[in-house]
Amino acid sequence: MKIAKVLFLFFLTATFTQVDAQTYQWKTATSNGYTYKYVTNDPMKARFYTLKNGLSVILTENHKEPRIAVNIAVRAGSNTDPKTHTGLAHYLEHMLFKGTDKFGTMNWTKEKPYLDSIINLYEKYTVTTDVEKRKSIYHEIDRLSGEASKYSIANEYDKLMADLGSQGSNAHTSVEETVYEEDIPSNSMDKFLKIQSERFRNPIMRIFHTELEAVYEEKNRSLDNDAYKMWEKLNFYLFPTHNYGQQTTIGTIEHLKNPSIKAIQAYYNKYYVPNNMSIVMSGDFNSDELIKKIDQSFSYMRPKPLQLYNPAPEKPITTITEKEVFWPSAENMMIGFRTPAANTHDALVLNVISELLYNRKAGLFDINLNKTQKVQSSQAGIDQNKDYGVFILSASPKGGQTLEDLKPLLLNELEKIKSGDFDATLLSAIVANSKLSDLQQIDNNSSRVYQLMKSFISSRGEKWNWDISQTAQMSKVTKEDIIKVANKYFGENYVLLYKRKGEDKNIVKVEKPLITPVETNAGQSSDFVKQVSSMEVPSIKPVWIDYNKDIVKSKAGIADVLYVQNKENDLFNLYYRLDMGSWNDPLLSYATEYLQFLSTDKLSADQISKAFYDLACSYRISVGTENVTVTISGLQENFNKAVALFENILANCKPNEEALTSLKGRWMKARTNNKLNKNLIARGLLSYAQFGEKNPFNSVISNDALNNIQSSDLISRLHQLLNYSHKIIYYGPQPINDFTKNIVALHHLPNQFLPDPPKENFAYLNQDKNLVLFANYDMVQSEIYWTKNIKPYDAAQEAVVSVFNNYFGGGMGSVVFQTIRESKALAYSTYAYYSSPSKKEDPFTETAYVGSQADKMNEAIAAMNELLNQSTVSQQGFDLAIASFKKDLETERIVKDGIIFSYLNAEKKGWTSDVRKDWYATADKLSKKDLEQLHFNDLANKHYTYCIIGSDKKIKMEDLEKIGTVKTLSLEQIFGY
Numbered sequence: 001m002k003i004a005k006v007l008f009l010f011f012l013t014a015t016f017t018q019v020d021a022q023t024y025q026w027k028t029a030t031s032n033g034y035t036y037k038y039v040t041n042d043p044m045k046a047r048f049y050t051l052k053n054g055l056s057v058i059l060t061e062n063h064k065e066p067r068i069a070v071n072i073a074v075r076a077g078s079n080t081d082p083k084t085h086t087g088l089a090h091y092l093e094h095m096l097f098k099g100t101d102k103f104g105t106m107n108w109t110k111e112k113p114y115l116d117s118i119i120n121l122y123e124k125y126t127v128t129t130d131v132e133k134r135k136s137i138y139h140e141i142d143r144l145s146g147e148a149s150k151y152s153i154a155n156e157y158d159k160l161m162a163d164l165g166s167q168g169s170n171a172h173t174s175v176e177e178t179v180y181e182e183d184i185p186s187n188s189m190d191k192f193l194k195i196q197s198e199r200f201r202n203p204i205m206r207i208f209h210t211e212l213e214a215v216y217e218e219k220n221r222s223l224d225n226d227a228y229k230m231w232e233k234l235n236f237y238l239f240p241t242h243n244y245g246q247q248t249t250i251g252t253i254e255h256l257k258n259p260s261i262k263a264i265q266a267y268y269n270k271y272y273v274p275n276n277m278s279i280v281m282s283g284d285f286n287s288d289e290l291i292k293k294i295d296q297s298f299s300y301m302r303p304k305p306l307q308l309y310n311p312a313p314e315k316p317i318t319t320i321t322e323k324e325v326f327w328p329s330a331e332n333m334m335i336g337f338r339t340p341a342a343n344t345h346d347a348l349v350l351n352v353i354s355e356l357l358y359n360r361k362a363g364l365f366d367i368n369l370n371k372t373q374k375v376q377s378s379q380a381g382i383d384q385n386k387d388y389g390v391f392i393l394s395a396s397p398k399g400g401q402t403l404e405d406l407k408p409l410l411l412n413e414l415e416k417i418k419s420g421d422f423d424a425t426l427l428s429a430i431v432a433n434s435k436l437s438d439l440q441q442i443d444n445n446s447s448r449v450y451q452l453m454k455s456f457i458s459s460r461g462e463k464w465n466w467d468i469s470q471t472a473q474m475s476k477v478t479k480e481d482i483i484k485v486a487n488k489y490f491g492e493n494y495v496l497l498y499k500r501k502g503e504d505k506n507i508v509k510v511e512k513p514l515i516t517p518v519e520t521n522a523g524q525s526s527d528f529v530k531q532v533s534s535m536e537v538p539s540i541k542p543v544w545i546d547y548n549k550d551i552v553k554s555k556a557g558i559a560d561v562l563y564v565q566n567k568e569n570d571l572f573n574l575y576y577r578l579d580m581g582s583w584n585d586p587l588l589s590y591a592t593e594y595l596q597f598l599s600t601d602k603l604s605a606d607q608i609s610k611a612f613y614d615l616a617c618s619y620r621i622s623v624g625t626e627n628v629t630v631t632i633s634g635l636q637e638n639f640n641k642a643v644a645l646f647e648n649i650l651a652n653c654k655p656n657e658e659a660l661t662s663l664k665g666r667w668m669k670a671r672t673n674n675k676l677n678k679n680l681i682a683r684g685l686l687s688y689a690q691f692g693e694k695n696p697f698n699s700v701i702s703n704d705a706l707n708n709i710q711s712s713d714l715i716s717r718l719h720q721l722l723n724y725s726h727k728i729i730y731y732g733p734q735p736i737n738d739f740t741k742n743i744v745a746l747h748h749l750p751n752q753f754l755p756d757p758p759k760e761n762f763a764y765l766n767q768d769k770n771l772v773l774f775a776n777y778d779m780v781q782s783e784i785y786w787t788k789n790i791k792p793y794d795a796a797q798e799a800v801v802s803v804f805n806n807y808f809g810g811g812m813g814s815v816v817f818q819t820i821r822e823s824k825a826l827a828y829s830t831y832a833y834y835s836s837p838s839k840k841e842d843p844f845t846e847t848a849y850v851g852s853q854a855d856k857m858n859e860a861i862a863a864m865n866e867l868l869n870q871s872t873v874s875q876q877g878f879d880l881a882i883a884s885f886k887k888d889l890e891t892e893r894i895v896k897d898g899i900i901f902s903y904l905n906a907e908k909k910g911w912t913s914d915v916r917k918d919w920y921a922t923a924d925k926l927s928k929k930d931l932e933q934l935h936f937n938d939l940a941n942k943h944y945t946y947c948i949i950g951s952d953k954k955i956k957m958e959d960l961e962k963i964g965t966v967k968t969l970s971l972e973q974i975f976g977y
Contacts (some may be wrong), residue, residue, distance in 0.1 A: 006036070023472070024469045025040045025043050034049060035049075035801040040530050044468075045058040045060055045478065046464065047287050047450055048464065054273075054303040055274035055278070058281070058461060060448050060449075062445055064891040065892075066185060068183070070279070071181055071280040074092070075273055075276050075460075076276065077173050077174050077249065079088050079176055084255070085335065086252050087249070087256055090178075090251065091250070092179050095264065096199065098203065098204060100199065102198055102528040103824065104154075105151055105152055105153060105528055111151035112941065114145075114236060114869045118145060121137055121141050121144070123260060124259040125138060138513060141209055142513075142515060145516075146208065147520075153526060154662070155813050155822060158181075160195050161195075161813070162883065163186040163880055164183045164186075165182060165883070166192075167189060168181065168182070169182055176385060181444070183445070186540070187538045191535050194535070197298050199601065200298075205261045210824075214827075215828075216828055218563070218828045220456070221829075224781055226327040229325050229327070230497050237321045239314060239650055240314070241311065241315075244385065266478055275304070276306055276308075276946065280456065282452070290672065311915065317494070324497070327498050327501075329677060330676045331403055331498075331500050332394060332396040333395060333397075333801060335394070336393075337390070337391040337493065337753065340389065341389070343463050344458075345627070346489070348475055349382075350382055351382055351750055353482055355433075357380035358930070359613065361609045361610070362429065364422060365380055371396070371597065372662075373662035375396065375397065376401075376666055376669055377395065378396075378409075379393075380393050381391065383866055391489070394410075399666070403500065407496065408504065413729075417490075420483045420816060427479070429613045429616070436571070437725070443568070468753055495936075507718070515824070517823045518822075520819065522874060523874070540887075540891055544914040544916060547912075554736060554740050554741050558750075558751070559747075559749055560745075561727060561730065562730075563730070563731075565731075565733065570636045570637065570733055571732070572733065573729075574728075575727075576629050577727045578629070578725065579726075580757065582627045584954070586700065590714060594711075595621070600648060600655040605659075612642065615635070616635050617634025631724075639734070640746060640833075650718055651748070654715075660709070667706055668778055671975070675975060678779065679948055680975075681775050684697045685775055686785055688773060689945035690945075694761075697974070697976070711734065720754065724754050755832050767944065768943060770946070770947045771943075771965050772960045772961075773969055774949075774950075774955075774968045774969065776947045779950060780854070781950070782854045782949065782955060784945045785946070786946055787846040787847050793841070793911065796819050797837055799923060802885055803878075804834055806880075807878060807890060808832055808935070809830075817830060820860065820863050820864065820867075824859070827851055827860060828851065832846070832864070834846035834938075845936070846944075854950050857948075857959070861946070873928040873935070874928075882923055886920065920953070
């Protein structure tokens, strides 16, 4: 489960004017006996129902694929946590995956007395302060939990979802919401509603203390996350009375150590009521039929009077607050201003201001700070909630620059907004790009559901007409509006945070309690699950790609063209795809990054950025290890201008020595920062484990070579880039003949392509002994990876590998998750994945992971090793894995330019057709013995390389030596510089 707090949330709600009210009007209609509201000219054609018990249902049909995205939302989050039990909403979210008195249990009558005793013991534990008495009570809780687990069935909810073919089963808690998320096949709705109506009927707080330990792990992970710590501190000072700042979503350590199941149950009874909940769906269904089914499924719910969080207004901020955060990662800083509530005119204008400052192309930060390389990087954005928002300016320092140097640079650009010192023509470009974003988002079920869900949270959906008029509202914002609002909110009234490199001496991690592993009863099923599984569902016929029919193959000059027409809207994606990359030429990535700072003889670098933004188009050059992909995308009406502009700058860019000097400094600073990033350290360790001392991760040019790069080295590569062999890929509305004629005129091709530079190759290691690669990092947790190169690629093994992943380590219902997290409470995050290579020349590989407290590391390693060495597969687990695999294939629709990239990926693996058709035919022939054989032959009792990141103050080297030969790697060995 995840906590939803995105620092730069650009979802916007806006106030509408009289003109827009005429366009976006609320209307009422009745169909099939149900009355609903809708908004005229709503591109989603969303229907807003309110059932008799107050339950809100929001439906938007989208028939492009046989799947349905679902959010079940509750208007309650950490804001509504009791002051004495912070983190409660988040913990309750976890417990909604544990079942009811009908599922998640083999015998509720026998299980219930144990759970009742555990509830009472926790009440006693919470108020007990004597250390020894607390240990005694917890020991009894642990004992009774073991007894209760003999009757519980862990993860039965996840098994139900796997049987449905659900994807991405998850949930999140934020300050104002708790949301349960699914993505289901459209033919499984009857089963889904039966499960969900039961799920919310009477959730049982079972398998409690092991799940609490998972939340402890989540808390400890947050202590290793400097962005989370900064966000928490920023809100604390911006909101001295409001729960936005005074209560964190995960909760305090003190409250996590003293949970009250009775308080959780009371919270559920208070807020999980129909008049405070909404079911939001987008996908392939008939609304008239679906609303009746939802009504029948949830009519048992009874409304209750609500008393939601209604805080007193915050007093105005009249001073500047400066604070520091310390952690080993790279330095950065953040300035935060408190802003007004959603659905206000000022919030709308502030969103426009955020785009004026930072839109990744032509904002003041983009042009005046990032393009001129006055900083390592800078951003601006607004995070909007129901009661207030937070406007954020942030930056990281380049080499030789202090954090204090950044503050005047950011505030100076903000002053330009306040004084009107900005180009007002940017406003129309912001509107054009907003229209582009609208077109892109309307196509995606998850995006549609998210926007409707947020509207329910902020206004119970009552201001959806305002929400969808956001682009129209932005078109009416004037320069005078911006100046007025900027001066209203941006003064000496902010919180300034400096994230410095150093030790956080205030960390108090959640200590590991003594937990006896509980039974998971993985092979058992409740009667409810058996009943649901026996329900008939209509079949969905899978749809395969025919590469000969679904892709038009043509020529443009000497280049091959791959074409799929966009018949849905006026957006285009154009790609030039080269079959070479950084393994052919390590300077390619440096050259393409240099391009953004270059001018031509007619256009400055600033003018180029503004021109693309004005066109609502963009370009990107992505340099991979074996491919370079140029992407130009945007509105088809501006296709010719955008392509011509890109071709011009690539062919005619001129050296900029000052920019290169600054860029070299930023490259060196990035290298320094990389060594402070534990995620990049992990990537480096894994690459070292798979390939050895010389590997793709650390095979980079030296620092001396980087500093000696000349403009001529990079310019020549840019000018010559498209003289190398490449395919032209187009997904857009233009007919194929018109496109090929058009692209020949725009895209200047040579008479003959240049031969690709020779490619550097890396050989996979044969791991013949256990090896431990250790990297020291000052952190609360330990990160443990297992990796192994298994065997040469064989296309015939793809199906069994996919089914094995579903069964063994690929999700919350997998053996790995059930054992390591649910039974033994050793980690918040854990997985194991048997990976197929991206090309036929490479081998299959296995990667497993556990992120645990350092004091649990030895137990976590032993637990994963035990699973890797066991090759017995349960029949029930196998059946669920097969069902999930087949339903994924039946409902997957590869569309748009995905068809072309599917074809290109197939080529790399040696496939001539859509291999999913073969997988589907193979699935029914597989048995659990096939999974057992794969496990026994490829994973069990094999040598692995263990990649471990953690603090040498918390991890004992002698413990690592028991695993295998230990090699402590320096950062220079990992990164190659």
